[in-house]
Amino acid sequence: MTARYVKVIANSTASNIYANAAEISLSNTPAFPWTVTCSTTSDPSGHPASNLLASNPFLFTSSDATGVPWNCVIDTGDPTTTVGSLYYLPVQSSATKNWAITGYSIDTSTDCASYTHQISGTWASDETGKTASWSPVAARCVRLTATSNVSGSFVGGSQLELGAGAAD
DSSP states (O other): OOOSOOOOOOSOOSSSSOOOOSOOOOOOTTTSOOEEEESSOOOTTSOOGGGGGSSOTTOOEEOOTTOSSEEEEEEOSOTTOEEEEEEEEOOOOGGGGGGOEEEEEEEEESSSSSOEEEEEEEOOSSSSOEEEEEEEEEOSEEEEEEEEESSSSOOEESEEEEESSTTO
8 A cells, every 4th residue: 555644533532631642753664665775784783774764763774884975875766756855764773872863964866876966964963863855756765975974984874764745
């Protein structure tokens, strides 16, 4: 099933008065069999690039000690996929908080070979999630390049998500 919006209806609650949710997560598999590859991955103890799409903030991947520039490419498998935003969650560990991307560049491609620049910028040097938005385009691949980071060496992330636009 492919869907842009998901509606959640609470039919009953424990209190019979209020319904709430702290977080609702939708996995991109198997309905969205996307893949991700990163330019250099240290992967010393089972931290592959695919962890970025796992929707689990406690999994991560990282560069080797050479640091930036470091890029990760999400391949949606479909050149007609509409993308207009990217969400990045840094590694959620106090031991690796200095791996956060602070400078970034985002490019898109319909063939994963020839890329068009969409946006560059900076993010805060903390562990909070960050979003970059641009005018929506059709793209099969989206490349996030880390141009700077907190530590100057290792770069890492826990999660990458694509959206169709700024409101996603």
